[in-house]
Amino acid sequence: MSSSSSLNRWLRPEVYPLFAAVGVAVGICGFQLIRNICSNPEVRVTKENRAAGVLDNFAEGEKYAEHGLRKFVRNKSPEIMPSINSFFTSPDRD
Template identity: 55%
Template sequence: MGRWMKADVYPLVAAMTFVTGMCLFQLTRNALLNPDVRINKAHRRTAVLENQEEGEKYAEHRLRKFLRTRPPQVMPAINRFFSDNN
């Protein structure tokens, strides 16, 4: 990298690379798996697709099912530590 990139910029580059990767992942996921995206001509001809099962499978993925059973806290251990009445 040499003289044109300072060490102060590395965290910014890492964060931007991570965010760009997340955006590319979401765009690819939507283009390939979303039931509302119609790439081939056979699906584009029909005005309303009858694909409720496919839409349910897309909307209720494994991560959402896992997070539904978890408490809605970002850091539960820290929350318990500061909210204890000891």
């Protein structure tokens, strides 16, 4: 009966946003871990790649660093709602 009460304590509707936030955070961490293990040019998992030593492969490093999201947001303003921000901060034009 004690397991039923602890289950009811954590599976309330008020706790669902917490589960969602933790799930998103774990998903982001997992994505970054997999991305680094699979495509980072400085990470070498296999023994043959580790034996190669330091490689000066600048093209591969540039490809890893300049991913699609970085290219997309490069020339954007760092604001969440730029139109609302400009409405409240720019002087009125009469």
